[in-house]
Amino acid sequence: MKCVAKKSILKVKPYVPGKPIEEVKREMGIRKVIKLASNENPYSPSPKVIKAIRNASVNINRYPDSGCFYLRNKLANRLKVSKDFLIFGNGSDEIISLATKVFLSDKEEVVLAKPSFLMYDIFSNISGAFIKAVPLKKDLSYDLNAMAKAITVRTKIIFLGNPDNPSGKFFTQKQLEDFLKKVPKNVLVFIDEAYYEFVNSKDYVDSVGLLKKHKNIIVSRTFSKMYGLAGLRIGYGIGHKEIIDLLNRARDPFNVNSLAQAAAVAALSDQPYYRKIAKEMNAQKTIIQKKLNELGLDHKESCTNFILIDLKKDAAKVTDRLMQKGIIVRNMNFCGWHTCIRISIGQKEENQKFLNALEGVL
Ligand SMILES: Cc1ncc(COP(=O)(O)O)c(C=O)c1O
Incomplete structure (x- = not known):
């Protein structure tokens, strides 16, 4: 057998x-x-980060802080969001994974761009969802109109990489606001901002600001790219408490290791x-x-x-x-x-x- x-x-x-x-x-x-x-x-990483990792390493006989207390406080202050609007993950990949685990069942649908960051497709497929892949435009930007048209009653998540990988392109505040008007409130809009810290454009989306108007958004960011902590695996999601509470139910209690937590706090402190x-x-x-x-x-x-x-x-x-x-x-x-x-x-x-x-x- x-x-x-x-x-x-x-x-x-x-x-x-x-x-x-x-x-x-x-x-x-x-x-x-x-x-x-x-x-x-x-x-x-910054010498302050290396020092923080060294200091934290003497306590790795203990389980990490499941709630990421210090990092949560630091980041909530920095982003000016409530502490319960944050969830931390073993890389921002884990936030993508949690969203698919929590919101997708067999035969439900995901809308994403093709090509876009591969993990949207992989995690959605694992959950048994049907993928609606909308081709990028000729200039490799997202075809947000076509993505809006791809939404059906079975759509549960839309993945938007902003900027996306591999195109390196981003969409603007206005483009996103127009798109959001076409998205039903019961569809989760997952905005992946892994490269957020690199974008130098006034038109770039203020996704955290958009949370004031939209409850169906989750934004993911990472310490892997600008903060150079790819090897430690730490990222986070920002969303309304109701969404974060749901993701927390599927989260491994010790998903973010203690060295990563200490390193992320130190990295944020050394701008x-x-x-x-x-x-x-x-x-x-x-x-x-x-x-x-x-x-x-x-x-x-x-x-x-x-x-x-x-x-x-x-x-x-x-x-x-x-x-x-x-x-x-x-x-x-x-x-x-x-x-x-x-x-x-x-x-x-x-x-x-x-x-x-x-x-x-x-
Ligand atoms: C668009 C995008 N999102 C998310 C990730 C995942 O990053 P991590 O899991 O290291 O936070 C990557 C990594 O390359 C990426 O390119």
Whole structure:
């Protein structure tokens, strides 16, 4: 007799992450490897964060604080929201997962953009939901009108990545407000703002402000990107208490480890460090974009820490050649863009090596 899994799991294509640096070192026998594949922050966290992790490490014989007391207080003050409007997760991935667990049953529907961040599709499929994937527009922005039209009586969640990955594009306050007018109040609008801290535009959405008018919104953010804590896994959701209470029912009581909690508090307290990093990453992005223009390569304007590049040739081959040179970039085959790669902004020297290698390979 075979153990039989629920049918929906068979529809799930497992997430394939960017290759870890150590794996490429082992496989290629290379000592120095540069990773520009997972939209990580290339800089170490602030020294204050490292100190906080060290201090917290002596107590890891204890379970973590299930309620994330200090982090909750700090963040509630910073965002000017009530403490019970917050939920913390093992990465913001977990907030996506909790929303799908809580709101989706078999045969109910999810509306998302295609391509968009893969985990919306994966978690929704695990829950047995039917996915309505609405293609991006030609310029890779969301087709919010088509997404509104895709809503039916069975729709339970709409996923909006803002900015989204892999496009790097965002939609504006006005576009979102117009969209929300078309969404029934019983449909959860999940706004994923993993790259929120990178966006420098006056038009960008004030999603926390929108919570005043809309009870059916949840916003997720993360410490993985700007705050450089991807390895510790910590993110959060902001929403009305009723929504947060529901998500909390499905949450593992000790889902956020104590080192991550301490690190996140320290990171929020050291804004000057992260402002400096953000400035440097922006400057590096401009240098990369300039060089891509010189090389005649088609790339998309990005308000994030990554850039999508259309090489107009087989991206898998180029990715392999770069890997042989010890540079890991993301091949966009998995979302049907066979000629595209996505790179994250690295440190100055890393970007330079990547650009030289790319020019050589092409
Ligand atoms: C759009 C988007 N959302 C969410 C995440 C998940 O981030 P984490 O689980 O590390 O918070 C990512 C990670 O790459 C992302 O690109």
